[in-house]
Amino acid sequence: MDFGKLFQLVVAASLINNFVFTRFLGLCIFFGVSKKMETAVGMSVTFTAVMVISSALSWVVFKYLMVPLDITFLKIIVFIGIIAAFVQSADTIMKKVSPALYYKLGIYLALITTNCIILAVPLINSGEGYSFLESMAFGVGSGLGFALALVIMASIREKLELADIPAPFRGLPISFIVAGLIALAFTGFSGLITL
């Protein structure tokens, strides 16, 4: 097993091809929950967990069900079905098993289905033909990258609340411009590793 390749995948997915800043996915959630540090951290944790599990699940289904049956053209429908079903069951199980955790992270679970990254990762995994461990590594990397983006953004937006911003730019517009500046910084990572 080539662990170097896996490590490269994690770094590449989290920094160089950061989903938020270079592929622009998951922006709705990114701008939605980055107002406060606490919600940003909660979202990051839930998201990374769901990301890893759903990329593993969809890899298994893709490899052992869809390829043999020759129905790969249905991958969009199948993947979104897997994710929706998994999120729904995680929601129900968590409510029963650990109400305290559910109280903390439950609201983020419901939001996750509308996050494009969660669907993009299985689609990219199957498109690139990653192996099982590589898919997991890609999932971990994308989860970490999203978490990093959320935490950076939340810490800036908490300070931004106190800043004197021209009225039309208050709220979302200034957040977009801040995100643009961070994206500019992230272009510095390109060329860190060539896969």
Next chain:
Amino acid sequence: MAHTDKSNWELIKNGMFSENTIFRMAISLCPSIAVTNSLKNGFFMGVSVIFVQTMVNLTVSLIRNFINPKIRIPIFMMVIAGYVSLIDMSMAAFARPVYKQIGLYIQLIVAFASIFARAEVFAVKNKIIPSVADGLGMGIGFFLAMIVISFFRELLGKGALWGLPIVSGNPLLIMVLPAGGFFAVGLLMGFFNWVDIRLAERKAAAAETAPSVETTG
């Protein structure tokens, strides 16, 4: 069951302007930045969304009496995913070069909050014609936003429109870079807010003068 009492034209206008997906509701933002680096990509994305949104609203409205509320989310997802697969495959067949660039984002229309939201808030409660009008309006609103953003980005970033060179000289490369997308959307959003604030001020000023006329009269 809140049926709408707005006319179809009002519904279309509502989606285009007052509830514009990108600039007003700020949902479905991913493609607004990802595919707007050229006018052509923005155009194809916009057209796909108009199609998916209208057809999803039509279908959901047709089957609204048979949907069990408890499993409505998976049902909506399947309807949306079906139409997205349709447009994904037709685009892969007929518009190969564009598809190579924006294919992933076409597939991700499935995860659009706006399409899901219209099915959930509107189509499931309303008759077929108003639902189609609502879907059309929302789709066109999204389309317009994509056109505006990609127009500025391609013009400033490459000095071209639809791949044809228009302005010679050194373009602002940053506008076609990822960061430029965020800047463009942020600035445009700020501009529309500014227009809104000015309009509200004018309306408030008009409202202030109106009652005073009444009292003196």
